[in-house]
Amino acid sequence: MGVDQMNKPAGQYVSVNGIQMYYEVHGNGKGMPLVLIHGGGSTIPSNWGVLLPLFAEHHTVIAMELQAHGRTGDRNQPESFRQDAADVQALLKLLQVTSANIIGFSDGACTTMEMAIRYPEMVHKIVLISGNYKREGMIPGFFEGLEAATFADMPGPLKTAYLDVNPNPEGLLNMFQKDREKRLAFQDVPEELLKRIKATTLLIVGDQDVITVSHTVEMLSQIPGARLAVLPGNHGSFIGEVLAGTAGSPMPEIAAGIIRDFLGND
Template structure:
């Protein structure tokens, strides 16, 4: 899908790539991708379904895709600050957020750190506790190398940024962030005042019971579990199933939530 506008913004010393899609007079809707992703690889299926009713703002975070890097590790807090600064630069006072996987954790941090920028949040397949991930996740990641990164994600990165060195840096920074993942306190989620829709899959990387727990902890939240694996119900490039009705179902649930 061709964007209405593309550009770069300097946010907290980082050159960040962003795109604007859809109805520029619509309610701003921010899409925050997961680890190792680009805008097309994460949102290629959902973006056209959302652009009809919203001014969709999508960006590529530190070290990802067409964005630059900084001489510092990645963190969910820094990503949240970067997105908040981008919204300020784009003169967007308040927006709805959809975050997938690591991007969902970033969306939680935005709601905690920059509540003035957030109207509603949709948190998809995101984690807030180490024990919320499936058994063996961290052990497998400890041994992982670039060759273990899903090939569709490698190809998607190189398509927009043909630099194998940058690809390796992104992989290592994503890997280190997850290996050093620190639990969020339950009280941090209880402090979120933005209405939230927490979504996950029944065979997700995040255990379904933790998706439901997040839905109970955030005061104004609903939770839903859909069938499939990590990213399948949004048509993410690694798990998309041709002809699946699930992305359409997910968008209908999201639109119903955002419209209330």
């Protein structure tokens, strides 16, 4: 990453693939950049507000808001994990990042998998937190519940988090609808593609997550050399995500320590 970029304020906009993408750069680590990819319905603060400062002590951290999320614009086409990966790749290319470690949570983990599959030259190590590669990896009833969900069912903390950074109710509704459609359209990732992942991989899942532990163990067997950590907690609680985190919990620091140990000196 160029020195000029490091001298800019943390929050910036850049044009990628037809949208204005908001991103932030924190910390000034000397090693490989660390990229954070948020989950569905999230913003940088709502997803990474607790973990980001812990990582920025040791790494140069790049976090962005994906299509239609938070401060990032939208395009006249559905969201998709493949498009999100292309947008992140374009952002990193503009920032002159040739290789990075990437952490993705939930939908962001699916995007991170797409990055590792489609842009292997750009990805060094990946951490997939609460991600899945098959529809059946979700807890029973997940897709049925999502099919019936309306905007009124969107959790209040996620609505507030969006409006805190972008006071646009129409944009919030649009994000909900596009996120819902993206997840409902989820298609299984062929196992042969997982077997081709070259990035050193850490899988993290909660013991009461919306992704089953058994499914994560399946992923462990498909991705060459992958490692696994099962942490006590539900979807997002152990990383301090706004919807599930508990004030004062030691779990985010524990999760950050596990991830930093996995990343090592990279």
